[in-house]
Every structure is written in C-alpha cells, then in structure tokens.
Amino acid sequence: xxTTHMFIPTLREDPGEAEVISHRLMLRSGMIRKVAAGxxxxxxxxxxxxxxxxxxxxxxxxxxxAQEVLxxxxxxxxxxxxxxxxxxxxxELIRCQDRHDRDFCLGxxxxxxxTDLFRREVRSYRQLPVTLYQIQTKFRDEIxxxxxxxxxxxxxxxxxxxxxxxEGEAQKNYQAMYEAYHRIFTRTGLQFRAVEADTGLxxxxxxxxxxxxxxxxxxxxxxxxESSYAANVERAEVVPVERxxxxxxxxxxxxxxxxxxxxxxxxxxxxxxxxxxLVKTLxxxxxxNSPIAVLIRGDHQANEIKIQRHLGIHDLTLADSECVxxxxxxPTGFAGPIGLHGLTILADHAVGTLSNFIxxxxxxxxxxxxxxxxxxxxxxxTGDFRQAQAGDSSPQSQAKLETxxxxxxxxxxxxxxxxxxxxxxxxLDSQGxxxxxxxxxxxxxxxxxxxxxxxxxxxxxxxxxxxxxxxFHVHLLPVTNxxxxxEVTQALYAELQQANIEVLLDDREERAGVKFNxxxxxxxxFQVVIGDKGLAQGTIDLKERIRxxxxxxxxxxxxxxxxxxxxxxxxxP
RNA sequence: CGGGGCGUAGCGCAGCCCGGUAGCGCGCCUGCUUUGGGAGCAGGAUGUCGGAGGUUCAAAUCCUCUCGCCCCGACCA
Numbered sequence: 001x002x003t004t005h006m007f008i009p010t011l012r013e014d015p016g017e018a019e020v021i022s023h024r025l026m027l028r029s030g031m032i033r034k035v036a037a038g039x040x041x042x043x044x045x046x047x048x049x050x051x052x053x054x055x056x057x058x059x060x061x062x063x064x065x066a067q068e069v070l071x072x073x074x075x076x077x078x079x080x081x082x083x084x085x086x087x088x089x090x091x092e093l094i095r096c097q098d099r100h101d102r103d104f105c106l107g108x109x110x111x112x113x114x115t116d117l118f119r120r121e122v123r124s125y126r127q128l129p130v131t132l133y134q135i136q137t138k139f140r141d142e143i144x145x146x147x148x149x150x151x152x153x154x155x156x157x158x159x160x161x162x163x164x165x166x167e168g169e170a171q172k173n174y175q176a177m178y179e180a181y182h183r184i185f186t187r188t189g190l191q192f193r194a195v196e197a198d199t200g201l202x203x204x205x206x207x208x209x210x211x212x213x214x215x216x217x218x219x220x221x222x223x224x225x226e227s228s229y230a231a232n233v234e235r236a237e238v239v240p241v242e243r244x245x246x247x248x249x250x251x252x253x254x255x256x257x258x259x260x261x262x263x264x265x266x267x268x269x270x271x272x273x274x275x276x277x278l279v280k281t282l283x284x285x286x287x288x289n290s291p292i293a294v295l296i297r298g299d300h301q302a303n304e305i306k307i308q309r310h311l312g313i314h315d316l317t318l319a320d321s322e323c324v325x326x327x328x329x330x331p332t333g334f335a336g337p338i339g340l341h342g343l344t345i346l347a348d349h350a351v352g353t354l355s356n357f358i359x360x361x362x363x364x365x366x367x368x369x370x371x372x373x374x375x376x377x378x379x380x381x382t383g384d385f386r387q388a389q390a391g392d393s394s395p396q397s398q399a400k401l402e403t404x405x406x407x408x409x410x411x412x413x414x415x416x417x418x419x420x421x422x423x424x425x426x427x428l429d430s431q432g433x434x435x436x437x438x439x440x441x442x443x444x445x446x447x448x449x450x451x452x453x454x455x456x457x458x459x460x461x462x463x464x465x466x467x468x469x470x471x472f473h474v475h476l477l478p479v480t481n482x483x484x485x486x487e488v489t490q491a492l493y494a495e496l497q498q499a500n501i502e503v504l505l506d507d508r509e510e511r512a513g514v515k516f517n518x519x520x521x522x523x524x525x526f527q528v529v530i531g532d533k534g535l536a537q538g539t540i541d542l543k544e545r546i547r548x549x550x551x552x553x554x555x556x557x558x559x560x561x562x563x564x565x566x567x568x569x570x571x572x573p
Numbered sequence: 574c575g576g577g578g579c580g581u582a583g584c585g586c587a588g589c590c591c592g593g594u595a596g597c598g599c600g601c602c603u604g605c606u607u608u609g610g611g612a613g614c615a616g617g618a619u620g621u622c623g624g625a626g627g628u629u630c631a632a633a634u635c636c637u638c639u640c641g642c643c644c645c646g647a648c649c650a
Binding site for chain 2: 009011012013014015016017018019034036037085088089090091092108109111140142143144146151218317318411413441443477479480481510511512513514515516517518520529531532533534541550
C-alpha cells in the first residue's frame with residue numbers, strides 16, 4: 001500500500017482529549033477518530049489492526065468448533081422483558097422506538113437473541129452441543145466512557161454462546177473456550193493472565209477474566225507468585241488468619257475525645273496508633289431500605305460485591321450523611337457498633353481477631369478505645385467482607401499475594417440454565433424427557449485488545465506492534481529523491497508483496513525526518529530506509545522497531561531476512 | 574448523578590480577571606532554495622470566539638440559560 005493512496009492522517013501534536021497512551025497513539029497515528037463521547041470511527045490503519053485481531057479470534061473459535069453467526073444490532077424489547085433485563089439493565093441499555101412506537105434496544109450483549117434462536121430451532125439432544133459466536137458492534141451507554149477504545153460506548157466484541165446437555169458437557173466446552181482464549185492472547189503477542197472473576201449478577205459457577213497486564217489497567221488483581229492462583233480483587237477470597245498476636249486481655253472501655261477526626265488516618269494520628277488497631281463502621285442502605293452496618297479493620301477495604309452476595313442483593317449504597325445521622329445521632333465519621341441498634345451488624349473475619357480496638361462512639365468528635373466484640377456489642381454475622389490486598393495469604397500456597405493492574409480483554413462465564421429457564425430453551429433427551437440447555441457465554445473486547453496491545457508495546461516515539469497484529473509488516477522509506485533510490489524502492493516494494501509480506505510504502509514528498517517520525521509512530525515492526533548514502537555502499541538500512549538501531553543490509557537479502565523473522569512470530573505463510 | 578476543568582482557524586494553545594483592532598505555533602496553498610531524524614526564506618488563505626438570550630454606545634471578555642467534551646468519583650452482563 002502506498003501512503004499517498006491511504007488515508008492515514010497522523011497528528012504531530014498530542015490531541016488534548018486523550019489521556020492514556022493507547023488513546024493518544026491511536027489518534028496520533030491516524031487509526032481512529034472520535035465521533036462522540038465513547039464513539040469512534042476506525043480509519044484504514046486502525047481497521048487493519050482490528051481485522052487482524054478478529055482473524056486470530058476467528059481461527060481459534062473455528063478450531064474448537066464454534067460457528068460464526070451475525071446477530072442483529074437492534075433487538076425487540078420483548079426478548080429482554082422475558083429475562084427481566086429490560087428493567088434490570090438500567091440506563092446502560094440504550095433504547096429506541098420504531099415508527100410504530102415499538103420498543104427496541106441496541107444490543108449490549110446477545111444472550112436473549114441467541115437463546116431465542118436456539119429455542120426456535122433446537123429440539124433434540126442430537127443437535128447438541130452447539131456453540132455460536134459473532135464479531136459485532138455492541139452498544140452500552142456507559143456512565144463514563146473513557147480512554148478511547150478502552151471503554152467506549154460503541155465497541156466491537158466477539159461474543160460466543162455454548163449450549164450443552166448438562167453441566168459436565170458444558171464444563172468441557174468452558175474449558176475448550178478457556179484454552180482457546182489462551183491461544184488467542186498468546187498469538188496476539190500480549191502478556192496476560194487468566195484470573196478468577198466475580199460471576200456478578202449473571203450468576204453461574206465459573207468465571208475467568210483474561211487480563212492484559214498494564215499499569216494503566218482499570219482492574220486490580222491479586223496473584224500468588226508461587227502458584228497459579230490469580231483473581232480479581234473483587235472476587236479474591238481472603239483466607240481468615242488465626243489470631244496470631246498474643247491476645248491482650250480486655251481493658252476497660254473508654255470514651256475519648258477526637259475532635260474533627262473523621263478519617264482512619266486522622267484518628268490514628270490523634271490517638272498515636274496504627275490503622276490495624278481501628279475498626280471502621282460502614283453503614284449501607286439496601287434496596288428494601290433496611291440499613292446494615294459492616295465492620296472492617298481500618299487498614300482494609302470493604303468489598304461491596306462480597307457483602308451483596310452474602311445478602312443476596314444486587315444494590316448496596318453507602319448511606320448518605322442524613323441517613324448516618326438518623327442511625328447514629330452523629331455526623332459521618334463517628335459511627336461505631338456500640339449502642340447501634342435496629343440493624344444487622346456484619347463483621348469481616350479480621351475484626352474478629354482483634355481485641356481492645358478503636359471504634360466510633362456515635363457521637364460527634366468522640367471514639368471509644370479498648371472496644372471488644374461480644375462484651376461491648378454483638379456481631380450478627382462474621383464473614384469475608386473485605387477486599388484482598390497485597391500481603392494477604394494465598395489460598396493455594398504459603399506465599400503472600402501480590403497485586404498487579406490489568407485490562408480486562410476477555411471474560412468466560414458458565415451461565416448454567418439461567419437464560420434457558422427463563423426463555424424456555426429446552427431439548428429432549430434420548431428418553432424423551434425435556435431439559436433446559438446448559439449455557440456458557442464468552443466475550444472478547446476486540447478494540448480493547450488493540451488498545452491493550454499498545455499499552456504494552458510502545459515507547460516515547462510511538463507504537464511498537466507485535467508482528468501478528470501489526471497493520472503492516474514493513475514500512476519502506478525512500479529518503480532521497482534520486483532515480484536510483486526510486487528504482488530500488490519500486491523493486492523492493494514489488495518483491496516484498498510477491499512474498500506475501502504486507503508493505504507500506506511512504507511515497508510522499510516529505511523530508512526524511514517526517515517519514516522517520518511517522519514510521520516510528522505507526523510502529524510497523526520493520527522499517528527499511530532507502531537512500532543514496534546507503535546505496536553508494538550497496539546497502540539499505542533495516543530498523544526493527546522494537547530494537548531501534550538501524551543496520552545496513554543488501555537489498556537482495558531483505559525479503560528473505562524479513563520472511564525468516566516473520567516466520568518465527570507468525571504461522572507463516 | 575456528585576466534584577473539578579475546558580469549548581477561540583484543520584490541530585495545539587494565548588487573549589477573558591480589567592469590555593473597544595481576534596492572535597501565536599504547527600498544518601494548509603504558491604514560489605524559490607533545501608533534502609538520512611518533524612527544513613529555510615518570501616508571499617497567501619482560513620474564524621457564526623460551542624449555541625441562545627440579556628447587560629452595554631460597544632461582548633470572545635460581564636450575567637443567565639443551554640449543548641458538547643475532558644478529568645476524578647459512584648457504576649460496569
């Protein structure tokens with residue numbers, strides 16, 4: 001492809017709208033342009049990368065027997081009402097009406113549509129298993145779209161759905177999908193990790209997220225450096241520690257003045273102690289308006305997902321200051337369990353191991369010291385209600401957990417029969433008995449994968465594409481304007497293409513510096529500089545983008561050299 | 574939805590506090606010179622100052638409303 005024939009509007013300066021590196025580089029290299037918040041056009045260069053990722057996904061989906069379909073973007077409200085997600089999905093589901101005022105939505109995911117397809121067409125166990133997938137644009141009206149393709153409102157996603165006769169078969173399918181995901185992300189050249197994930201409200205038995213490791217990731221994961229254990233902090237179970245410190249015998253409860261000290265840090269400073277000697281009391285309101293209190297050690301973070309799961313609800317909000325005042329007769333920052341009545345008190349395991357700790361006194365500017373559970377107040381339920389953090393014990397070895405940031409690029413779910421039950425997706429077994437199909441669903445964010453690849457592969461000059469997803473393999477840069485350079489360039493261009501190598505030829509009348517800078521920005525793995533200086537020695541210069549330095553090579557050897565290099569990284573040809 | 578910020582030429586920004594001529598850099602067009610890491614000189618084009626209302630002799634600038642965008646938080650099958 002010739003640059004003069006390809007629409008690659010590169011930007012010399014950083015666009016003001018972009019904060020994270022992948023977003024900036026995608027805009028600057030002319031891969032994407034914004035149309036509205038969280039909505040982007042893919043320009044030729046960006047689309048080429050998207051297509052490469054899609055192709056890898058296709059190959060691996062097909063390899064495990066999944067079949068490609070294309071489901072509609074627009075789907076009727078009735079399907080969503082059947083599963084109650086029409087109401088449940090909330091504002092994230094973008095809705096519209098047709099000319100007859102019938103309700104529709106733009107699909108944020110396709111369980112309903114695909115389950116409907118299944119129940120209409122599949123009758124017998126003989127037709128199972130079946131796994132369908134599509135690569136298609138989804139729409140979710142995110143509260144806050146950000147980071148370019150990382151969290152858009154409209155985005156390209158591969159979603160797959162499996163239907164099996166029973167749990168065991170479904171589990172096999174899940175495993176096959178899990179392995180396919182490993183191959184996909186390995187092939188895209190990314191450093192990633194599969195982690196145990198929360199199954200969320202979708203329920204089900206198993207769920208793993210595929211995280212590309214990057215400091216800019218939105219997700220926090222914990223992992224065990226000595227075993228294979230890794231999990232999203234939302235999900236990671238915290239192993240209760242035995243009461244290790246010598247148990248200090250209970251001291252008399254004492255109320256102390258802590259003026260203005262509302263936060264854990266402030267209280268600690270004032271009382272000259274450390275956060276692990278303090279217990280914070282978090283007040284929440286639930287959907288049925290019954291408040292609850294959750295006790296968490298001062299240096300720990302509450303995990304609302306775990307609390308919700310325990311309570312069997314899906315909506316938990318931290319009580320507002322008015323509500324706190326009603327419950328505790330004190331302003332926020334001084335809530336405590338002592339004398340708190342009429343609501344359930346949950347406590348994290350870690351709280352149970354403490355004695356003589358500090359709590360709020362339910363009175364402005366006052367705290368208690370030497371509080372002890374059982375003597376001073378009653379805990380209704382003890383459980384795992386906090387977020388895992390670095391230094392916690394691994395559930396699988398003696399090691400301490402470490403944390404890392406990740407970008408969620410893929411998610412696999414065992415759905416069970418949640419959707420098949422609600423929508424009546426059944427089949428008849430060999431005995432003629434009717435059963436609900438057991439389902440799994442599996443997503444990959446295509447655009448997000450591209451963004452993650454850039455987060456992981458760039459320097460201060462631009463992108464450094466992994467070979468399998470690079471928009472072009474070789475970027476030809478004729479850098480002086482002689483007849484000789486022109487001839488060699490044309491010959492190489494033809495020869496490389498002949499060898500099935502994807503070449504971008506910068507045939508613009510630009511100065512060398514401009515071409516070099518654009519080439520580094522666009523990030524093709526190989527840059528080839530053709531100039532009179534080199535040709536005088538009978539050579540051209542080859543620069544591998546990830547290495548950086550140029551090395552002279554005879555023009556006649558270029559194609560073979562590049563082919564050999566590519567062969568190491570890609571299934572080639 | 575809460576908090577913060579920004580909308581001025583294609584892009585990046587200044588000007589706004591303190592009302593009076595719309596500016597800078599990059600890009601773009603023409604010509605000459607240059608030509609291996611974002612060239613130099615000369616000439617040139619480009620703006621409903623996000624939109625609507627108001628105050629004023631006069632509004633990019635002050636006031637009110639509104640739309641869009643960015644950042645932090647809450648949210649995220």
